[in-house]
Amino acid sequence: MLDRLHGLIEMGGPVIAIIGVMSVATLAVVLYKIWQFRASGVGRHLALRAAVAEWDQGQSKAARRTLEGSRSYLAPVIARAFATDGASDSAAVRRLEAEADARFSRLERGFRFLDTVAQVAPLLGLFGTVLGMIEAFQALQSAGSQVDPSLLAGGIWVALLTTAAGLAVAMPASVVLSWFESRMAEERALADHALSVVLGPDNRVVRGSPPLGQAVPQGA
Secondary structure: OOHHHHHHHHOOOOOHHHHHHHHHHHHHHHHHHHHHHHHOOOOOOHHHHHHHHHOOOOOOOOOOOOOHHOOOOOOHHHHHHHHOOOOOOOOHHHHHHOOOOOOOOHHOHHHHHHHHHHHHHHHHHHHHHHHHHHHHHHHHHHHOOOOOOOHHHHHHHHHHHHHHHHHHHHHHHHHHHHHHHHHHHHHHHHHHHHHHHHHHHHHHOOOOOOOOOOOOOOOO
């Protein structure tokens, strides 16, 4: 395995080595994010949803008991919202939103790296291909009239190897990043709905407001 990897690096040059390091780092980030999502209870909000529904029905005591059984990372935010009993002022509402956003930010760390990999890896592969093609045509020119077609074909094959490697790293990174982002969009929508239900009777949170973390359009 190591010999094959060493051979690929020798054929593709430093560009292949950079793409290889990038692929290892990407895999490490993806595995860490999956573990972090699982440990934080992303997507597992049955108890939290039930507690919010009970609160909406006026069963505040039952809602608090149900929320105690939730392992969601949003449970402390909703518990603090419950403690306001619908009597929070705008500053308290903003603080609850800020606390939820802080939790979202922790879960979204690493997204920028994955996005960078998805964009840069194909460009690195293309850069390696261009360098390989230049070397292949230089070798062809040096051969003069005694041109060996296999020399050119071999050089092109090695050059295209870097493009394939770059795409092989970029495509999974892009797919996984899209999945992570879709999960976080659902989490933000859930938090926005939960806070709207809990704090809605005081009209402090507008039900039609954009999800937490999204900018309000200018002039809105």
